[in-house]
Amino acid sequence: MYKLNDTIIAISSPSNDHRVIVRLTGPQTFDILNRICVSPVADKAGITTCRISDINLDAVVYLFLQPHSYTGDNLAEIHLWANQAITETLMEKLLSLGARPASAGEFTARAYLNNKVDLAQAEAVNEVITASNTFQLAAAENLLAGQLGHLSKSIRESILDLLSRLEANLDFSAEDITPVNKADIIARLIETKNRLKDLLAGSIRSESTIDLPAVGIAGEPNAGKSTLLNKLLGRHRSIVSHQRKTTRDVLTGEFELPGCRCVLFDCAGLIVKSENILDELAQQAAIEAIRNAMVVVFCVDISKSDWAEDIAIRQLINPTHLIAIATKTDLLSEKDTAERLLKLKLLFGCDFLPVSAHNNTGLDELKTEIAKRIIASASSHTKDAVALTTRHRQSLNNAIHDIIQAEKEIKAGSEELAAMMLRTAYNQLTNIEQHNIDEQVLDRIFSRFCIGK
Ligand SMILES: Nc1nc2c(ncn2[C@@H]2O[C@H](COP(=O)(O)OP(=O)(O)OP(=O)(O)O)[C@@H](O)[C@H]2O)c(=O)[nH]1
Numbered sequence: 001m002y003k004l005n006d007t008i009i010a011i012s013s014p015s016n017d018h019r020v021i022v023r024l025t026g027p028q029t030f031d032i033l034n035r036i037c038v039s040p041v042a043d044k045a046g047i048t049t050c051r052i053s054d055i056n057l058d059a060v061v062y063l064f065l066q067p068h069s070y071t072g073d074n075l076a077e078i079h080l081w082a083n084q085a086i087t088e089t090l091m092e093k094l095l096s097l098g099a100r101p102a103s104a105g106e107f108t109a110r111a112y113l114n115n116k117v118d119l120a121q122a123e124a125v126n127e128v129i130t131a132s133n134t135f136q137l138a139a140a141e142n143l144l145a146g147q148l149g150h151l152s153k154s155i156r157e158s159i160l161d162l163l164s165r166l167e168a169n170l171d172f173s174a175e176d177i178t179p180v181n182k183a184d185i186i187a188r189l190i191e192t193k194n195r196l197k198d199l200l201a202g203s204i205r206s207e208s209t210i211d212l213p214a215v216g217i218a219g220e221p222n223a224g225k226s227t228l229l230n231k232l233l234g235r236h237r238s239i240v241s242h243q244r245k246t247t248r249d250v251l252t253g254e255f256e257l258p259g260c261r262c263v264l265f266d267c268a269g270l271i272v273k274s275e276n277i278l279d280e281l282a283q284q285a286a287i288e289a290i291r292n293a294m295v296v297v298f299c300v301d302i303s304k305s306d307w308a309e310d311i312a313i314r315q316l317i318n319p320t321h322l323i324a325i326a327t328k329t330d331l332l333s334e335k336d337t338a339e340r341l342l343k344l345k346l347l348f349g350c351d352f353l354p355v356s357a358h359n360n361t362g363l364d365e366l367k368t369e370i371a372k373r374i375i376a377s378a379s380s381h382t383k384d385a386v387a388l389t390t391r392h393r394q395s396l397n398n399a400i401h402d403i404i405q406a407e408k409e410i411k412a413g414s415e416e417l418a419a420m421m422l423r424t425a426y427n428q429l430t431n432i433e434q435h436n437i438d439e440q441v442l443d444r445i446f447s448r449f450c451i452g453k
């Protein structure tokens with residue numbers, strides 16, 4: 001499917017931009033360029049301007065010569081200011097001259113097939129494009145920088161070292177040679193396995209939507225959680241009523257914050273004692289969602305006279321990042337609000353942010369605080385993380401499994417089988433960057449890309 005002899009084209013600028021970038025790569029790049037430009041384009045790398053005859057517009061053309069281009073082939077980027085109709089005319093002209101439309105990810109696939117990047121780096125290009133927040137971007141950039149390849153290479157070397165010891169022992173076992181120290185091999189196997197586990201644990205999932213941090217709104221029934229969710233999302237996502245226990249399910253919405261995005265959710269109000277099966281089910285769903293949230297916004301209705309229930313339900317949850325907010329401040333005078341905020345602080349042992357969804361006060365402060373907590377939480381465990389795709393995870397998990405098997409075989413005294421398992425583990429890790437990977441797998445990897453990359 002990836003025919004390297006074709007010259008491929010794609011628009012690689014955003015569709016809503018009048019500055020259009022058309023990318024062209026392959027053996028016919030210069031030939032085609034010379035046929036669309038009024039004056040000849042020199043066969044050398046650099047930036048040039050030329051008039052495109054069919055559309056009568058000047059374009060800036062960036063030229064890259066093989067192998068020093070993104071794809072490893074001759075490559076040209078035609079930059080021009082044009083509307084959609086003009087762009088289509090240009091694309092049709094290019095197609096009529098023998099170019100072919102690139103499929104999704106084909107530019108990067110070519111870079112991979114021309115040995116410009118390893119597979120993990122090629123996938124990282126897609127991760128960078130789809131990264132939904134700054135940490136994900138940093139993790140994807142780590143992947144792009146080849147960090148995964150580097151780490152897996154060093155683990156592979158330890159496996160090779162172990163393998164060579166085991167095999168030396170097998171080859172010379174009949175001779176009078178000191179046998180390998182079984183305990184030492186097992187210790188090294190465990191160390192290698194743990195390094196793989198750390199790599200997995202320290203990585204973040206690259207699938208962007210799964211990876212959006214979850215921020216939950218919690219509190220007792222009627223605290224104003226659904227009203228707050230709707231206000232923050234700017235749409236009517238959750239039913240609001242003066243009746244307690246209105247919300248039963250976990251309701252989510254994607255939420256844009258300064259510097260990051262998250263999935264914001266509303267759930268049933270927390271209660272100490274369920275009265276019926278519906279309460280029970282709604283509680284379970286709420287508690288489960290809150291347990292998985294990165295940040296929890298804990299709402300207490302400041303206009304109430306008694307907070308005993310709120311104190312009790314606060315014990316039901318134990319999030320790492322809790323933002324306590326006092327809701328419905330519009331129902332109190334400024335003086336009463338200030339007094340009650342102090343009381344809340346004493347009772348709960350933390351500061352409360354005053355908010356009124358009805359009056360739109362405290363909402364910006366809340367957004368900033370949520371973003372701050374997400375950034376703190378994400379960067380604490382993703383600073384050196386790499387963004388792993390499902391394929392990478394599968395290879396790493398398989399390798400861990402093989403090492404566990406090898407450990408068992410060593411313990412059982414069958415070093416030959418242990419060596420075989422280690423060889424399989426080694427191959428699993430080679431998969432991460434390997435070049436002779438099956439075409440169907442390549443297809444699947446690159447088809448996730450957008451066209452033009
Ligand atoms: N005055 C005032 N009333 C509010 C505010 N926010 C919510 N309310 C009212 O409080 C009541 C409960 O609001 P909801 O948003 O449904 O509360 P909830 O926490 O989702 O309640 P459950 O779904 O039952 O757990 C409704 O009558 C809202 O209009 C606010 O900022 N000011």
Ligand SMILES: [Mg+2]
Pocket residue numbers: 225226227238239240246247266267
């Ligand atoms: Mg509700």
